[in-house]
Structure formats: structure tokens, C-alpha cells
Amino acid sequence: MGWQFFFDPEVLRQMVFVATPLVLAAQGELLIQRSGILNVSIEGMMALGAVVGFLVAYVTGAKLFGLVAAALAAAILGLVLGYAAITLHAPQLTIGLALFILGTGLSSLLYRMVIGLRFLPPMIATFPAVEVPVLSELPIVGRWLFRVPAPSYVVIGVVAIMHLFLFHTTIGLRVRATGENPRCADSLGIPVTRLRYACLMIGGMLIGVAGALLPMMLTGTYSEGMVGGRGWISLMLVILGRWVPFGTLMGAWLFGYVDALQYRLGLTIQTVPPQFMLMLPYVFVVLVAIRAYRGAQAPQALLKPYDREARA
Amino acid sequence: MYVAALAAALAINTLVIAILRHDPWVAYKTALNDSLGSIGGFAQTLNRMTPLLLVAITFSLSRQVGLANIGMDGQIYVGGVLATGIGLSLAPAGLPAWQMVPLVLAGGAMAGAAFVLIAGVLRAAWGVSEIFTTVMLNFVAAYLVEFLCTGPWNDPTAGEAITYPIPRTAALPMLITRGGAHTGVLLACAVAVLTWGLLYRTVPGYEMRAVGANARAALIAGIGVTRVQLIALTLGGGLSGLAGAIEVAGVHERLLVGLTPGYGFMGILVAVLARYHPLVLIPVSFAFAVLVAGSDSLQRTVGFPASAVFLVQALVVIVIMVVEALRARRERYVI
Numbered sequence: 160m161g162w163q164f165f166f167d168p169e170v171l172r173q174m175v176f177v178a179t180p181l182v183l184a185a186q187g188e189l190l191i192q193r194s195g196i197l198n199v200s201i202e203g204m205m206a207l208g209a210v211v212g213f214l215v216a217y218v219t220g221a222k223l224f225g226l227v228a229a230a231l232a233a234a235i236l237g238l239v240l241g242y243a244a245i246t247l248h249a250p251q252l253t254i255g256l257a258l259f260i261l262g263t264g265l266s267s268l269l270y271r272m273v274i275g276l277r278f279l280p281p282m283i284a285t286f287p288a289v290e291v292p293v294l295s296e297l298p299i300v301g302r303w304l305f306r307v308p309a310p311s312y313v314v315i316g317v318v319a320i321m322h323l324f325l326f327h328t329t330i331g332l333r334v335r336a337t338g339e340n341p342r343c344a345d346s347l348g349i350p351v352t353r354l355r356y357a358c359l360m361i362g363g364m365l366i367g368v369a370g371a372l373l374p375m376m377l378t379g380t381y382s383e384g385m386v387g388g389r390g391w392i393s394l395m396l397v398i399l400g401r402w403v404p405f406g407t408l409m410g411a412w413l414f415g416y417v418d419a420l421q422y423r424l425g426l427t428i429q430t431v432p433p434q435f436m437l438m439l440p441y442v443f444v445v446l447v448a449i450r451a452y453r454g455a456q457a458p459q460a461l462l463k464p465y466d467r468e469a470r471a
Numbered sequence: 472m473y474v475a476a477l478a479a480a481l482a483i484n485t486l487v488i489a490i491l492r493h494d495p496w497v498a499y500k501t502a503l504n505d506s507l508g509s510i511g512g513f514a515q516t517l518n519r520m521t522p523l524l525l526v527a528i529t530f531s532l533s534r535q536v537g538l539a540n541i542g543m544d545g546q547i548y549v550g551g552v553l554a555t556g557i558g559l560s561l562a563p564a565g566l567p568a569w570q571m572v573p574l575v576l577a578g579g580a581m582a583g584a585a586f587v588l589i590a591g592v593l594r595a596a597w598g599v600s601e602i603f604t605t606v607m608l609n610f611v612a613a614y615l616v617e618f619l620c621t622g623p624w625n626d627p628t629a630g631e632a633i634t635y636p637i638p639r640t641a642a643l644p645m646l647i648t649r650g651g652a653h654t655g656v657l658l659a660c661a662v663a664v665l666t667w668g669l670l671y672r673t674v675p676g677y678e679m680r681a682v683g684a685n686a687r688a689a690l691i692a693g694i695g696v697t698r699v700q701l702i703a704l705t706l707g708g709g710l711s712g713l714a715g716a717i718e719v720a721g722v723h724e725r726l727l728v729g730l731t732p733g734y735g736f737m738g739i740l741v742a743v744l745a746r747y748h749p750l751v752l753i754p755v756s757f758a759f760a761v762l763v764a765g766s767d768s769l770q771r772t773v774g775f776p777a778s779a780v781f782l783v784q785a786l787v788v789i790v791i792m793v794v795e796a797l798r799a800r801r802e803r804y805v806i
Contacts, residue, residue, distance in 0.1 A: 247793065249793070432618050
């Protein structure tokens with residue numbers, strides 16, 4: 160087992176593939192946090208997105224409808240968080256945790272109500288891998304970066320758009336100002352409340368779509384607990400990526416690499432029980448978190464509700 | 472306000488039962504009978520209350536010092552693991568029950584405390600958010616339990632992912648023999664009262680609350696913030712580990728994959744509703760235990776999914792929090 164094992168093109172392809180939902184969920188959370196709201200219900204939003212996306216895609220037969228429905232469902236959870244945290248100044252952490260639990264319970268309930276108990280779970284077709292005509296023939300990169308399903312490409316586009324939006328547009332600057340110092344932003348006429356709601360909605364949609372990608376890309380079916388901590392991991396990725404879109408992309412790929420490697424190691428080494436291989440990504444992210452939190456500078460107003468009428 | 476929350480939850484619940492094509496009236500009657508109306512049901516409720524209360528104390532303790540330990544499920548798991556390990560390995564020694572039971576429970580508590588200490592040390596040394604690490608360690612613990620239940624400790628005659636039973640001498644004494652309620656609930660209530668005493672009647676407890684109220688002010692006042700936070704976190708982890716040991720020694724008498732059906736997350740909701748006050752936790756966790764026992768009954772009769780109880784509980788909490796925030800806003804305009 161030499162170095163080729165670790166840089167196997169198939170493992171690298173898997174990395175891009177497995178990381179896709181993480182990248183998208185982390186972009187959504189990044190946008191929300193940049194506006195000054197800490198959303199800890201990502202895991203619940205993803206679970207809801209996964210089940211709504213799967214059910215709608217299964218019933219209508221069109222994955223696009225599933226994605227739209229998943230986005231809307233997660234956005235509704237975001238709206239509840241927004242109403243409580245932005246309008247009512249309720250503590251974001253507790254509301255977020257309650258919403259996370261609500262999303263988890265709601266998703267398994269929805270699945271049971273629509274599908275019921277079945278011996279064989281219903282399946283939908285997953286996104287097929289798309290080979291980019293010329294680029295997939297490139298010597299080194301082509302084998303792993305350009306032979307993944309369509310959403311993987313789209314998601315990388317989302318990262319680029321997010322970067323351009325946050326750092327090269329006026330509204331992006333205003334969003335960042337809102338997250339750093341809402342009072343100052345408000346005094347300059349920036350609509351803090353509206354911007355925060357908008358970021359929460361759009362970020363929630365991205366997170367919901369990320370959840371829907373789990374059954375649509377990875378498994379083809381829904382199973383309880385399928386999010387498996389990916390929501391919490393994307394929360395950490397935002398910090399690891401220092402609230403910068405491309406930084407979180409790198410972090411997601413790092414995690415995707417360990418996840419892909421874990422499957423490969425599990426197939427190669429039969430002596431280690433599979434449960435220890437499955438533990439590997441979680442132990443790994445805990446170790447990465449040590450690096451992530453060193454000197455991390457969160458948006459200044461994160462977790463602090465903005466009360467326009469309070470004395471400064 | 473609480474009526475509004477309960478009404479909302481009840482309406483959703485009824486809707487779900489109706490969608491599953493069952494008569495809500497009959498379903499509720501059975502659920503009530505299986506949680507409060509019969510001795511067996513009441514015993515089930517008490518058994519459910521025990522881990523809920525301990526776990527809610529864990530979360531409350533972490534909140535009291537300004538942290539959020541949400542890895543109670545993992546701590547229950549490792550508590551159950553060490554409790555089972557002690558029970559299995561001491562089986563040949565044939566110790567009497569009065570030695571065996573405390574050993575098993577203490578083992579569980581120590582495992583839980585040691586497990587949360589991983590997150591605590593990462594927090595103290597490198598400022599890693601304990602919210603994140605405790606959740607990730609949940610998965611590690613769950614996989615560890617799955618490994619033990621299917622691998623080395625697996626009982627091959629059982630035909631499912633459970634371990635060998637621990638010896639009879641390690642089982643908790645019964646409180647209500649007919650319904651199978653164990654004495655763990657007394658222990659949990661005693662822990663709640665002790666925690667209240669610690670927090671509100673001792674100097675270390677005062678330090679904890681000071682750290683939670685304003686860590687910076689506490690630091691300037693000469694309180695070792697990190698030390699206090701670590702102690703509260705470890706103490707809490709020990710209680711969740713104890714809950715795991717009680718589940719093993721009192722209910723299942725072995726380790727199994729579904730040792731906790733998400734008690735950890737329910738405990739968060741219990742603690743939020745009780746505003747992290749140890750004594751208020753007792754009635755609130757009892758109320759939630761009624762919900763869990765009732766939803767178990769609904770699971771058997773109308774095929775309610777197990778995690779649907781999360782929806783009902785979370786809904787109650789969210790509605791109450793929103794109503795309270797609305798009230799706080801209205802009060803401000805009065806002045």
C-alpha cells in the first residue's frame with residue numbers, strides 16, 4: 160500500500176462527489192453567519208430537505224421539483240428561526256437547537272406518513288456522472304475533477320458566485336457590515352432586518368438543497384439518520400474556512416477525502432471492524448476542529464440579536 | 472401560554488394519527504392508559520423519566536457555566552459500555568448486589584465524565600466549541616456500541632445486536648415490582664436536589680453561576696473560569712454516563728444499539744423549558760416522560776414513528792419560547 164493508494168483517482172473522484180452536499184450546506188451557513196445569525200439547526204434543515212426532496216422527486220418523478228420543494232421546506236424552518244431570532248430577539252442557540260430537533264422528528268414522520276413501512280425502501284435514480292467532453296481527458300485532474308454528477312459542478316459554481324457576491328458587490332458588503340456592526344449599518348440606512356431575513360431564507364434554501372442531494376446523489380433512497388452529522392460538520396467547515404467561500408470548499412474537500420478514503424480502507428483492510436472505519440471521519444473532524452478554532456474571528460455581531468431601540 | 476403550546480402540539484399529533492388512518496380518540500385513550508392510567512404505564516413513565524432528568528441536568532449544568540454540552544447521547548452510550556463491561560467482567564467473581572450495583576453505576580458515571588472531558592480539554596486548551604465536539608463524539612460512541620454489540624460482546628443466541636446479559640446481582644432493585652419501575656428515578660431526583668444545593672447553596676456553585684452570567688466579570692473577580700467550566704462539564708458528563716449505566720442495570724440488563732432513543736436531544740428541550748433550574752427539571756422531565764411513554768404506546772398501536780415524539784416536544788418548546796418573546800416585547804411598550 161504505497162502513496163498511490165492515497166492519491167488514487169477514484170478516491171479523489173469520490174472526494175469531490177461525497178463533499179458536494181457539505182460544500183453547499185456550508186455556503187448556506189456561511190451566508191447566514193455573515194449576516195450575524197448563528198444557525199445551529201443545519202442538521203435538522205438538511206434532514207427535512209432530504210426527506211422532502213426525496214418524496215417530491217419520488218412522487219413526481221422529477222428531481223428538479225424535489226430540489227425546489229426541499230429548498231422551500233428548509234426556508235420555512237429558516238423563517239421560524241428568523242422570526243424568533245431577528246424580530247423577537249430570542250436566544251439563537253436554543254431556538255436553533257429546538258428547530259434542529261423539530262426538523263429531525265418532522266423528517267422521519269413525513270417519510271412514514273407518505274411511504275409507510277415497506278420491506279424494500281422506494282428508490283429514485285441518482286444523478287449520473289457527467290464527463291466534461293475535453294477536460295475529463297486531461298492527464299491528472301481530468302480523472303477526478305471532471306467525471307462527477309452535475310450537482311458537483313453546479314455547487315462549485317455556487318461557491319464562486321457566493322465569493323463574488325460577498326466580496327465584489329454592494330449588497331455583499333452590506334451583508335458583511337450587518338454581520339459585523341448592525342447598529343453602524345443601520346445608521347447608514349442599510350436595512351439590517353430585511354438583509355438578515357433574506358440571508359436566512361437563501362442560506363436555508365441552499366442547506367435544504369444540500370440535504371436533498373443526499374438521497375439524490377449518494378443513496379437513491381431515504382433512511383432515518385442519513386444526514387449523519389453532516390450539518391454539524393458544515394457548521395465547523397464555515398469556521399475552518401474562516402467565513403470565506405473558497406476556504407470552506409477546501410475544508411469540505413478535505414473532509415470528503417477522509418470520507419472517501421475511509422470507504423476505500425474499509426474495502427482493503429478486512430481486519431479492522433467496519434465500525435472503526437466509520438468512526439474515522441468523526442474523529443478526524445474533531446482533530447481538524449483544533450486547527451479550525453485557532454485564531455478564528457467570527458463576524459462580530461454573531462449570536463447577538465440586533466435591537467434597534469436599545470441604548471447603544 | 473402553555474395551554475396554547477400544548478394545544479398546538481396536540482392538534483398536530485391528532486392530524487398525524489388521522490393521516491395514518493386511525494381513530495385519534497382510541498389512540499389517545501390507549502396512550503394515556505399506557506403512560507399514566509395503569510401501574511405498568513406509570514412504571515414505564517418513571518423509567519423514561521430517569522434518563523431524561525439526568526440528561527437534562529447535564530445540559531443545564533453546562534448552560535449554567537455558559538457552555539452547551541449536547542453530546543449526552545454519546546455519554547449515555549459510553550456509560551452503558553463501561554457499566555456493561557464491569558458487569559460482564561465481574562460476573563465470575565459473584566459479588567453480592569450491594570457491591571455490584573454501585574460499582575456498575577460508578578463505572579458508568581466515570582465513563583461519561585471521561586468522555587465529555589475530551590470535549591472539555593479541547594475547549595480549555597484550544598477554544599474548540601464544545602457544541603461541535605460533543606455532537607461528533609456522539610457518533611463515535613454510537614459506532615463503538617454497535618461494534619461491541621455485534622462483535623466481541625454479542626450474544627449469539629439472541630439473533631440481534633445485543634450483548635450478553637449482565638449478572639442478576641448487577642440489576643437495580645425495583646421500586647414498583649408489578650410494573651417494572653426501577654429505583655433509578657429516586658436516584659435521579661436525589662441528584663436533581665443535590666445539583667440545586669450545589670448551584671444555589673455552595674461557593675463552587677456560586678462560581679459556576681457567576682461564570683455563566685458573565686465570564687469576563689468572573690475572571691476579573693478571580694474565579695478560575697476554565698477550571699469551573701471543566702468541573703461543571705465533567706460533573707454533567709458523569710450524570711449522563713450514570714443515566715447510561717441505569718438504563719443498562721435497570722431496564723435492559725445488557726448493552727444494545729438503541730440504548731438511547733435520543734434522550735440527549737429531549738433533555739435539551741426539557742432543560743430549556745425548565746430554564747436550567749434543577750428543581751423545575753423534575754416536573755418537566757416527568758411531563759416529557761409521559762409524552763415518551765405515550766408515544767411508545769402510539770408506536771405499537773398506530774405505527775407512530777419513534778422519532779415523531781421529537782416533533783411534538785420541539786413544537787411545544789418553540790411555541791412557548793416564541794410566546795414568551797412576544798410577551799417580553801409587549802411588556803416593553805407598556806413602560
